Amino acid sequence: MTSSARSTPYWILHYGLLALYVAFALFPLYWLLKVSVTPNNLLYSEGIRLWPSRSSLAHYTFVLAHSDFPLFFKNSLIVSGSTAATVTLIAALSGYAMSRFDFRGKMWLVGLMLITQMFPLVMLVAPIFKLFSPLGLTNSLTGLVIVYTAFNVPFATFLMQSFFDGIPKDLEEAAMIDGASRFRAFRQIILPLTLPGIAATLGFVFTAAWSELLFALMLVSKADASTFPVGLLSFVSKFSVDFGQMMAAGILALIPACLFFLLIQRYLVRGLTAGAVKG
């Protein structure tokens, strides 16, 4: 059936449901924005309304100029960026191996990787802290990158493997017969075709690392190595919660994630439509 053949009520229902879903999913974000621009004196006095009678950017100015937030922000960028890059590099190689090679113990390796995804990370906090502190990896961004990389590699490997599985083996075989080594065939033929997969993996790992709180909180106790989720908690003081500033910081924290996805969305969309062109 072509789309024009469908009736108007169908489309009203179609978009109505979509709009409902989008409103539901985005409402918390909207509330974040609303609170972040509400001056403190109106926050509790105005009751529940969709937009404050007076808005201001005072919270933003404060967060940027008078708090440690820019530092947290920079730390988060470094940690998430390095984690995403490291994980994607490792996952691209291991995913390729998983997809193309049959080797002894492959089943065991897959099993072990699955097991790491099965139990709650809280269990690992104490042993990892014990391991890291003599190595000087607590209170350090490197320590966080190592932990995040370790936790994200298994899933990212499976993700990359599924992308490689989607690329016919014939292609690198043709390249190898054309005179390329396997690694060159991987680099020149397979990788360019996996860009959507790489973008998806980068995006996934980046956001996972960006919002990670547990280890960021447990392994780091000094402000100079804190990431922004930990930083957000600093707006909760003993006696009150500074909602306005916290929300402003939250909005600011969304920016890099949005930029990042804007950057890679070209590849993501291509990835989603890639299957549609074939045949």
Added chain:
Amino acid sequence: MASIDIQGVGKSYGAVPVLHEVDLSIQDGEFVVLVGPSGCGKSTLLRMIAGLEGITRGDIRIAGRVVNELAPKDRDIAMVFQSYALYPHMTVRDNMSYSLKLRGTPSERMAQVVNAAAAKLGLESFLDRKPRTLSGGQRQRVAMGRSIVRKPKAFLFDEPLSNLDARLREQMRVEIKKLHRELGTTSIYVTHDQVEAMTLADRIVAMNAGAVQQVGTPLDLYERPTNLFVASFIGSPAINVLDGTLHGDGERRFVALGSGETMPVSDRIQGRDGQAVRVGVRPEDVQVSTRGEGDHTGQIELVEPMGLGTILHIRTVSSALKAFVLERAHYQIGTDVAFSLPAPKLHIFDAQTGQRLPDQAVSP
């Protein structure tokens, strides 16, 4: 260009053997077709020659050199895949020049070679397009072009035409043959289409269940199939097979069919009296007559006009067989016909082993 020698080559996946003891020697410039039913190991053998699959037993030599441990890139062969395997992110030109680029060919020389190959295959106007914008036939040509730009020791083809429609397949078949004429490169061509095999090959290698059944020229296989498998696999419409018993009373040898009918066979056939046999007779060798001239009788059950001739399905008392006739007479379904099976044209196989019974001509 080079000869290819395959000696005692076997392949197993784990404990599962898929190729047994293949021996084959292919001369320089020869066009050899591997043919056989699906799953018989044709692709596996081809991929072993290409270096894409490990060799479990035996040796493969290209130009006299054992290549068992050599990486595909060092074997200097070209391969056309069934899926074409064109690099989707590269233009046709880049697809074709990739192998040259890897060898560090200067760019003027590269352009020249690619243009020449494109001209030969009628691809000039597509050089800057991406593979996905091409039709199946055009993609097939690009895949061919990719392998002819360099002068490899051998061309390997794995069912290169099976994704094309019948008309295009016929056309490309002719082009491949012409190309081979022109370039004279040793070629190994895998197909399960016996017409392709017959028309293209200098020699056909018929395979079944991981073993070579017969190697010979197309007409060898057609006229003297070494076993029942080759007889039934080669030829379209397929050969008729009748069950019977071989008898010899003194001078005269004949086969008695289940129905009690007998037919004379060549007295050179070497067989025991009372041996269970299967008799193969090609449809075009069945001599049909509507005027009752023949040793056997039957009734026309089905008529398949082919244009060139007509396939008649004839039912007799005990069996059914096909006859291929050239004359345009109007055969009606239900007509009684007589037919005879000329003794020299009969292929007699042992019923147990399926092997052709020897005749005096070859075993004096």
